Amino acid sequence: MKTLIDKAQVTLPSDTEVRVTRDFRASRDLVWQAHTDPKLVRRWMLGPPGWSMPVCEMDVRTGGAYLWRWRSDESGKIFGFHGDYREVDMPAKILNAEYYDPGDLGGAMDTSQPAIIDTRFTERDGITSLVMVMEFASKAIRDATVSTGMTDGMEMGYQRLDKLFAERHGD
């Protein structure tokens, strides 16, 4: 019997990809529903702490589109993602192209090219495994995305990381 991956795992399968894996104690139908019903998605698709999700529109079918926006409760700043569904195979697979919209955050990231996100859902013994592979247009964009971490607000991103490293390395 396989071990339950009850904490998200992140790996870098190639220079341009990020792979996120996680198991859930729920049926695949339910996990699928939580990923495709916008009313449910906005309850867990959290932005950075202190950000709410005022816009969550999703038309989950092949050729459909989606729009997600987060807003800082404090500054009112907005950023988001939007994209389109290239392949939707309920309840097993979602393949979508995702564009980052930096909104009020600015930043130097190239946002012209989408990330291609391949999400698979499999169920075994009442456990649903999610495997999401995100392929970015370049290594630089992949690295920038991972670096934002987004744990403490995306604005901080690189600056915070640079500071952390400077402290550790004494330069």
Added chain:
Amino acid sequence: MTPSQRLDATFAALADPTRRAILARLAQGEASVAELAEPFEMSQPAISKHLKVLEKAGLISTAQSAQRRPRKIEAAPLADANAWIEGYRKFWERRYSALDELLGQLQVAPPKSKRIRH
């Protein structure tokens, strides 16, 4: 090197299975080039090449004092590489913890509107 260049060097150095095996060996304690070459079907110069890549990435260092110049592992770049991904991992885990909770609620009271039919 900037922090992102440093991470590039770390990941590039880790991208090779021989170098990962060398690091695994050095994680158990320092070793000379000859000792490191032993488990591999490789010449000492070939191993030295890998050691140079690892050293350039700051993943190992050479003790200059001793005659056999043993190599030793340096933990900081690996810790940075972990920290780099860890922020992103935590970001997703925060979402998935919320999803766990939502799934729990849905199992108690499944929403009636959008049943999935096969």
